Amino acid sequence: MTLTVPVDTGLARYDIRIGAGLLRDPASWEGMPPSRHAVIVTNVTIAPLWAQTLAQMLTSLHRQVSVLELPDGEAHKDWPALNSIFDHLLQSGCDRQTVLYALGGGVVGDMTGFAAGCYMRGIPFVQVPTTLLAQVDSSVGGKTAINHRLGKNMIGLFNQPIRVVCDLDTLRTLPQRELVAGLAEVIKYGPIADPVFFDWIERELDALLARDVQALAHAVQRSCEIKAQVVGQDEREGGVRAILNFGHTFGHAIETALGYGQWLHGEAVGCGMLMATDLSMQLGLVGPQHLERMRDVLVRCGLPTRAPDLGVAAYLSLMGRDKKAQAGEIRFVVLDGWGRAAVRPAPDECVSEVIQRAVTR
Amino acid sequence: MTLTVPVDTGLARYDIRIGAGLLRDPASWEGMPPSRHAVIVTNVTIAPLWAQTLAQMLTSLHRQVSVLELPDGEAHKDWPALNSIFDHLLQSGCDRQTVLYALGGGVVGDMTGFAAGCYMRGIPFVQVPTTLLAQVDSSVGGKTAINHRLGKNMIGLFNQPIRVVCDLDTLRTLPQRELVAGLAEVIKYGPIADPVFFDWIERELDALLARDVQALAHAVQRSCEIKAQVVGQDEREGGVRAILNFGHTFGHAIETALGYGQWLHGEAVGCGMLMATDLSMQLGLVGPQHLERMRDVLVRCGLPTRAPDLGVAAYLSLMGRDKKAQAGEIRFVVLDGWGRAAVRPAPDECVSEVIQRAVTR
Incomplete structure (x- = not known):
């Protein structure tokens, strides 16, 4: 059974198939x-598992199908790897009609989408995400980017794929740590947009952790629906879209400080969500029971809930360089009641306390 | 007196002020x-002439105005120079509201527009072109790019500025060779779109070469109007926009073979236009008097009319990698009658003859 989530950003329309x-x-x-x-x-990890299967299917559409393997990991989401895509395209004589297929996780998707946006000023691309994180997050919404040594995802584009194909079979070969990191982003959609979905996650968490296909299908579908709805209102992140970054302001600080690849993105976001929920509680927006439920679900997943002890000053400085920062003020995505999110600044003392609690939790 | 040319691409609207x-x-x-x-x-050439003037004007709009000087020339339209823009933006703590002002010729405009399109996935930019070529060509239409060692302008974006300000005073300090190279693109608009404009150019060429401000103002205005009209029909170069590349298929081959910077872009385009007019004549689309008029105007400008002798095979191979190539077939912008352009393939023998005549002219 194939589930379909239509996405309409105003500028682009495409389907996510699950x-x-x-x-x-x-x-x-x-x-x-x-x-x-x-x-x-x-990438070199996914290629031996799935590249031939996909290449074979595409030969009926395209006369020449080639496979380019990038190095694996966030540490390689950089210019040299991006340029290796351009090298391959030019060396293969690829023209403006060429279609790119991004087969892999978020790193592959981000770089392929960016390359497709820039090669000859834009060629079409298809997302074929093979991690849970990519299926529920990076493949929807058209954000593409590479990292700069001074910040994560600083160089990139909004560029929508022409289709997203989420094959749940590809999740079978995913290491458990990565599955769990993806679940962090699934969990995110509950507190920011759909408390009933969070209830469902609490109930079905064991099935999700055991990779039950029906449970995964619903988790991916509902996550994509919520994200598609938010992105449909705000393709370029002027307003409401920012709520999807719940947990990301703290999370990016963790990732940047430790160097990409120490913590998985989803792990940093999970820990960041707990911090952002704590911040919301400090601001009187949610109750302690919500912080408790968030913590419990993360712990059941085996996600880290203690933040690395970088010192409060380092956190504040790293967060000031976040893309959501405006005129030097750090803006946080907080829960404005359980099941609703809002973007707002917060007093430094309050943020400092949240950080101190997180590193000693 | 300020002339204004409004541009509406469907996706973006902005004014060109002249x-x-x-x-x-x-x-x-x-x-x-x-x-x-x-x-x-x-860039290092323009900065001492105009950067302080512009910076002073902008201090009433922006609290912090900084100047970044890139190296001068097409040879530096590459990733390291582009990345130096990102370095500067991140080191200065520039956020998503930051406005970039591209003060210089086509290289500065191309790189600034590309950087603006990618920095934090897109910030606004203003074009302040200081060469005739940039005023009539690269500042209109939103094409931005850097070069790749395997081809010119291969990596880039369609990204529209929020305004274009063409100060004719900046042309006073332009070396004559660059002014003349810019005139090649002005001349282009006659045969492809407006025979009356070509008549005017023939009449006013001495005034243009002497930098008469009134003549320059009309030349820039009419060129921008024609370009804006074409781009308005076709922002992303699916169809009619390709006619703006008249002379560029041959011209790019010359630039690529000699290495960027040997011939100026306008010089290569001028020579390429003569070759494309010759090709049009071979195909029976214009008469010998049109080839003659084109040649005369180029000669009066002092533009090169003899193409470098790379050998026919090298030309064909270089042109096959042009962005307009589709499925291996070289498509040329030809004159479909004097004052009209069309895109079509041409027999290899015919193209070979044109090349042979051009290298011995």
Whole structure:
């Protein structure tokens, strides 16, 4: 059974298809432009597992299908890796009709989407996310980027794919640590937008951790629906879209300070969500029972809940460089009641206390 | 007197303002977003002439105005120079509201526009072109790019500025060779779109070469109007916009083969236009008198009309990698009658003859 989530950003429309066995299903690729060239951009970990399956399916659409393997990991979400995509495209004589297929996690998706946006000033691309995190988060919404040594995701584009194909079979080969990191982003959608979904997650968490396909299908679908709805209102993050960054302001600080790759993105976001929930509680916006429920779910997942002890000053400085910072003021995504989010500044003392509690939790 | 050319691409609207003394005129900057940070991106040649004038004008809009000097020339339209813009923005703590001002020629405009499109996934930018070429060509239409070692302008974006300010005073300090290279693009608009404008150019060429402000103002205005009209029909170069590349297929081959910086872009385009007019004549689309008029105007300008002798095979191979190439077939912008352009393939023998004539002219 294939679930479909339509996305309409005003500027672009595309479908997210969710189900088991989709890579091998010809219907997944129907309607993609039958251009001469297609390039599957993937990484050294995913390539041996899935690249041949996808390449075989695409030969009926494209005369020449090639596979480009990038190094694996956030540490390689940089210019040299991005440029290796351009090298490959130019060396293969790829023209403006070429379609890129991003087969992998968020790093592959981010770099492929960025490369597609820039190659000859824009060619189409398809997202084929193979991690839970990418399926529920980075493949929806059109954010693409590479990292700069002075900040994460600082150089990039809003660029929408022409389709997203989430094959749940690809999650079978995902290391448990990565599955759990992806669950952090799934969990996020509850407190910011849908308390009933959070109730469901609490109930179905064991099934999700055991990779039950039905549970995963619903988790991916509901996450994508919520994200698509938010992005549909605000493609370029002027307003409401910022709520999707719940947990990310603290999380980015952790990732940046430790160096990309120490903590997984979802792990940093999970810990960041707990801090942001704590901050919301300090501001009187949610109750202690909500902080407790958030903490319990993260602990059941095995996600880290203690933040690394960088010192309060380092956190504040790192967060000041977050893209959401305006005119030097740090703005936080907080819970404005359980199931609703808002963006607002917070007193430094309050933030300091949250950080101190998080590093000693 | 300020002339205004409105541009509407469907996705973006902005004004091109043309006149003498505009940099010093507060009216030129009215309506620009009054953000905390502004960065003037310029180059080492233009900075000592104009950067302080512009910076002073902007201090009433922006609390912090900084100037970043890039190296001068097409050879530096590359990733290291682009990344130096990102370094500067991040080191200065520039946020998403920061406005970039591109003060310089096409290289500065291309890189600033590209950087603005990618920094934190997009910040606004203003074009302040200081060469004739940039005023009539690269500042209109939103094409931005850097070069790749395997091809010119291969990595870039369509990204529209929020305003273009063409101060004709900045042309006074332009070396004659660059003024003349800019005239090549002005001349282009006649045969592809407006035969009356070409008649005017033939009549006023001496005034243009002597930098008569009234003549320059009309030349810039009419060029921008034609370009804006074409771009308004086709922002992303799916169809009619390609006619603006008249002369560019041959021209890019010349630039690529000689290495960027040997011939100026306008010189290569001028020579390329003559070759494309010759090709049009071979295809029976224009008469020998049109080739003659084109040649005469280029010669009066002092533009090169003999193409470098790379060998026919090298030309064909270099042109096959042009962005307009589709599925291996080289498509040329030809004159479909004098004052009209069309895009079409041409027989290899015909193209070979054109190349052979051009290298021995």
